[in-house]
Amino acid sequence: MCGIGVFVNCEPDDRTIKALKNRGPDFYHQETFNVVGQSVTVVATVLSHQGEGIISQPIVTDDFIFLWNGEVYDHPRYQPQEGGDTNWFFDNVGSQITGENATGIEIMKEIRGEFAFCTINRKTGEISFGRDRLGRRSLLLYSFENKFILASSSSGYHFIELPADGLYSFNLKMMDKLKRHPFAANTKVDGHMLDEFLFSNLNENMLAIEGIKDGKLHSLPVENVQGSLTSDLWNFEQNFDGSCTNDWLPELEIVFKKAVERRVKLRKGSVGVLFSGGLDCSLVVAQVLEIFEGQRELATTVYLYSVAFGDNEEKCEKCPDRITAVAAFQEITEAHPTADLILVKENISKQELQKTRDERIKHLISPRISVLDDSIGSALYFAAHSEVGSDCRLLLSGLGADELFCGYSCHRRVHDREGLDALGLEVQTHIERIAERNCGRDDRVISDSGREYRMPFLDLDLISFSSSIPIPARCDLTKPRGEGEKMLLRQLAYKKGLKTISSFEKRAIQFGSRIVKMEDKKVKGNDICANLQK
Ligand SMILES: Nc1ncnc2c1ncn2[C@@H]1O[C@H](COP(=O)(O)OP(=O)(O)OP(=O)(O)O)[C@@H](O)[C@H]1O
Known part of the structure; x- marks a missing residue:
C-alpha cells in the first residue's frame, strides 16, 4: 500500500x-517534472508488502511516470517476483496505458487485488488514472483553472472522491475534459457516470457545502469513451433464482479460504483484524488461523482490535461490540487452542474522540461529510491506529459480508415489502455502490495508520461466486434476526466451530461501538455532520 499524489x-x-x-x-x-510545458510534482510513499527490500516509487522512464497504490495478488500473467507487483505492473501495464490504448486496461481488468494508479505519458501529456471496480483504494481529485491534483488522501482543498465508475484519462496539454472508460454496471449509483465534475476554489472552510456558492466554481466535463469495460471478474450479476437445491457450503468454504489466503500470504509483518466480535470478522479470524495452522511458515501473532466508546473502562466493557468481542475471542481461542491471538481493547473517551477528530480524522474522512461517515470513520480510525502490535502492518475486516449475504435491515424491509426479485436488485445496488459508501473513506482512515487494509469478502472471486448463489440459499428472511440473514455464512461459522458466534445478530458499527450514544446525537445518519465542519 502506498500514498500517491500528482x-x-x-x-x-x-x-x-x-x-x-x-x-x-x-x-x-517527491520530484517535479516538466511535462508538455506543465509543472508536474509527483509524491510517492510506500508501505512495502511485496518483493525483496523496498521497491521505490514512482517508476520513471524517458516516456512514463508511473504511480501504483495497491496489491496484485493474482493475475494470469503474474508470478510474485523479486520486484513485487509494482515492477511487474509497470513492465506489463504501465507502459501500455496511453489514453485510448485499451491494452493496458485489458490487463488491469484481470488483476485480483485492489488498486489506484496513475500513469503520465511524458511525451503526449496524457495522464491515466483510476480506482479498481470496487474502489478499494482511495483516490481524490481536485481541479481549478490550470491546476490538477490527484491524491490518495485529503488536505485543505475541495477534493472530490474519484468515482469508481471507470478508468479515466486527461490531457495535460489541453486540460479541457476528462475521458472515462466506463465499467459495465447493472444499477444506477449516485455520483456515477456524471457528465461533469464540479470543484470550488474555497480553501479555508473546506467542508462547508454552503460556502461553495460564494466561491468560484470550476467544471471539468467528462466524456465517455465508447464501449464499457467488462470482465468476468467484475461480473457482480446476482442470481435471482428462487430454487436452491445445491449444497453451496463446500464451494463457499474453498472460495473464502482462497480470498483470505491471498490477503495473508503476500505481506510483511504480522496480521491484525478489526474486530467487533460479529459473525463476519470472526469468520475472517477463524479462516486466518486455519491457514496458519496448515502453513506454519505464514503464521504470526494475530491482533484483534476492538474499539469501544465510553468515558471509563466500565462503560466501554458494556458496549455491545466489546461484549461480543470478548465472547467471540473466547470461542475462537477454544476452537484454535494453539493460536497466538491477542485481543486488543481500544477504549476511547469523548474528549479523545473530539480532539482526534479535529486534528486528524475529519481531514481523512473529507470529502465525505455525513453523520454516518463521521461515526464509522472515527470508529475504524481508532481500531486501526492502536499502538499495540507495532509489527502489525496488515488489517483485515469483515466488510462486504452484509452486502453479499443480505445482512442489513434494509434487505429485510425490501424482502418483506417487495419480494425476492427486489431483494436481488438491492444486493446488486449495495455491491455496486460500496466504493462510494465505504471503501474510499475506510481506506483513508485505516491506511493512515501505516497499516494496509484488506477485505476478504470483497475478493472478486468471492463476490462472483456468492453472486451466483441463489438469494434464498444465501439468506432466509422469513426466519428471525440472528438466523435468517447471512444464513449461509452462519452455516460456515458453525462448521468452523463458531457455534455461539453463528447466531449473533448483526449490529452496525456506529451502534455496537456506542460512538453514537456517547455523542448523544439526535441526528440521522445521512445528515451533514456538524462535527466535521468545525
Ligand atoms: N467495534 C469495532 N471494533 C473494531 N472493528 C469493528 C468494530 N465494529 C465493526 N468493525 C469492523 O467493521 C467490519 C464491518 O462491521 P459489521 O458490523 O458490518 O460486521 P461484523 O461486526 O463483523 O459482523 P455483523 O455484521 O454480523 O455484526 C467488521 O467486520 C469489523 O472488521
Whole structure:
C-alpha cells in the first residue's frame, strides 16, 4: 500500500504530504517534472508488502511516470517476483496505458487485488488514472483553472472522491475534459457516470457545502469513451433464482479460504483484524488461523482490535461490540487452542474522540461529510491506529459480508415489502455502490495508520461466486434476526466451530461501538455532520 499524489501547476501542502507519508512509512519521494510545458510534482510513499527490500516509487522512464497504490495478488500473467507487483505492473501495464490504448486496461481488468494508479505519458501529456471496480483504494481529485491534483488522501482543498465508475484519462496539454472508460454496471449509483465534475476554489472552510456558492466554481466535463469495460471478474450479476437445491457450503468454504489466503500470504509483518466480535470478522479470524495452522511458515501473532466508546473502562466493557468481542475471542481461542491471538481493547473517551477528530480524522474522512461517515470513520480510525502490535502492518475486516449475504435491515424491509426479485436488485445496488459508501473513506482512515487494509469478502472471486448463489440459499428472511440473514455464512461459522458466534445478530458499527450514544446525537445518519465542519 502506498500514498500517491500528482500536483499539476501547484505544490503539495504540508498536510497532504503528511497524510501520504502516514500511508507509506517505508519510503518517500517527491520530484517535479516538466511535462508538455506543465509543472508536474509527483509524491510517492510506500508501505512495502511485496518483493525483496523496498521497491521505490514512482517508476520513471524517458516516456512514463508511473504511480501504483495497491496489491496484485493474482493475475494470469503474474508470478510474485523479486520486484513485487509494482515492477511487474509497470513492465506489463504501465507502459501500455496511453489514453485510448485499451491494452493496458485489458490487463488491469484481470488483476485480483485492489488498486489506484496513475500513469503520465511524458511525451503526449496524457495522464491515466483510476480506482479498481470496487474502489478499494482511495483516490481524490481536485481541479481549478490550470491546476490538477490527484491524491490518495485529503488536505485543505475541495477534493472530490474519484468515482469508481471507470478508468479515466486527461490531457495535460489541453486540460479541457476528462475521458472515462466506463465499467459495465447493472444499477444506477449516485455520483456515477456524471457528465461533469464540479470543484470550488474555497480553501479555508473546506467542508462547508454552503460556502461553495460564494466561491468560484470550476467544471471539468467528462466524456465517455465508447464501449464499457467488462470482465468476468467484475461480473457482480446476482442470481435471482428462487430454487436452491445445491449444497453451496463446500464451494463457499474453498472460495473464502482462497480470498483470505491471498490477503495473508503476500505481506510483511504480522496480521491484525478489526474486530467487533460479529459473525463476519470472526469468520475472517477463524479462516486466518486455519491457514496458519496448515502453513506454519505464514503464521504470526494475530491482533484483534476492538474499539469501544465510553468515558471509563466500565462503560466501554458494556458496549455491545466489546461484549461480543470478548465472547467471540473466547470461542475462537477454544476452537484454535494453539493460536497466538491477542485481543486488543481500544477504549476511547469523548474528549479523545473530539480532539482526534479535529486534528486528524475529519481531514481523512473529507470529502465525505455525513453523520454516518463521521461515526464509522472515527470508529475504524481508532481500531486501526492502536499502538499495540507495532509489527502489525496488515488489517483485515469483515466488510462486504452484509452486502453479499443480505445482512442489513434494509434487505429485510425490501424482502418483506417487495419480494425476492427486489431483494436481488438491492444486493446488486449495495455491491455496486460500496466504493462510494465505504471503501474510499475506510481506506483513508485505516491506511493512515501505516497499516494496509484488506477485505476478504470483497475478493472478486468471492463476490462472483456468492453472486451466483441463489438469494434464498444465501439468506432466509422469513426466519428471525440472528438466523435468517447471512444464513449461509452462519452455516460456515458453525462448521468452523463458531457455534455461539453463528447466531449473533448483526449490529452496525456506529451502534455496537456506542460512538453514537456517547455523542448523544439526535441526528440521522445521512445528515451533514456538524462535527466535521468545525
Ligand atoms: N467495534 C469495532 N471494533 C473494531 N472493528 C469493528 C468494530 N465494529 C465493526 N468493525 C469492523 O467493521 C467490519 C464491518 O462491521 P459489521 O458490523 O458490518 O460486521 P461484523 O461486526 O463483523 O459482523 P455483523 O455484521 O454480523 O455484526 C467488521 O467486520 C469489523 O472488521
